[in-house]
Amino acid sequence: MAQSVHPAAIEHIPGFIVEPGQTDYLFVGVAIFLILIVLIIGNLYFQLHAVPERMAHRTSKVQMEIVAVLALISLFTHNHLFWIAGLLLAFIEIPDFSTPLYSIAQSLGKLSGRDLQSTGDLALIPDEPLNTDEAAKSTEGSAKSGTESEGV
Template sequence: MTAAPNPIATHHLPFFVTAPGDTDVLFNVTVVFVVASIVMTGVIFLTIHSLPERMAHKSKKVQLDIVALLCLLALLTHEHLFWFAAILLAFIDIPDFLTPFKSIASSVETIAGQEAPGGVVDHPDSSPPKAVPADQPRQDRKGAARA
């Protein structure tokens, strides 16, 4: 068997035509390119898809769990509305209202002489604190003067 081309064919064949029994280099390059393109498309898709969660995580947002849940729902259900809601929540900074109220509540409990839920307050007696005139320095429970 000879590898001679058909006598009717042109004498100048293009570079991608391979002889019988040879490796088809163009096919192998095309397969590698298509597989790499599919993998890169998936990586780009997942990177863009997790963008709101990464944004909320970097800025230490309070609503990080909600953003993560919306991103996961958008990924699994293919509903783009969840992703848009997640990215809007990642941009919005919801203020922390609970921490100041907890601080106020614990301060009021300390002033009232009640036991705070976070820890045990040492009260030698159950009487309210004594009033001190404004011109005298106050003393804490251990006897040290405070300004």
């Protein structure tokens, strides 16, 4: 049952105009195209937003966490200053201050003749786990040596 063309219509009707009750292929195509473009641009936006965090993976853990927090703050607040700060922080290598300080403390302890296990300074060294039984014995030993030195 073919429908006739409306008398007010022009002679050549474009292909995207369909009869009532038929599927509008142009609308479906544009809707799919828009959904794909939004997903692609959103993915690119999130990939670009994660650049400082991916760059910071080669740095220390603390620096990487700071950069990740800055990237998240900039993502949720839309304040690009946080993203730029995270990017700059990812480029800069923060020097390790704790290892030389622990080494200095160990050297000074050796020079002064103190044993790290007897003074309780073992907790300052991150590489060696602190045993609670040994720590209690070391604090008792240091208390005894302190009272003996007072009598001298």
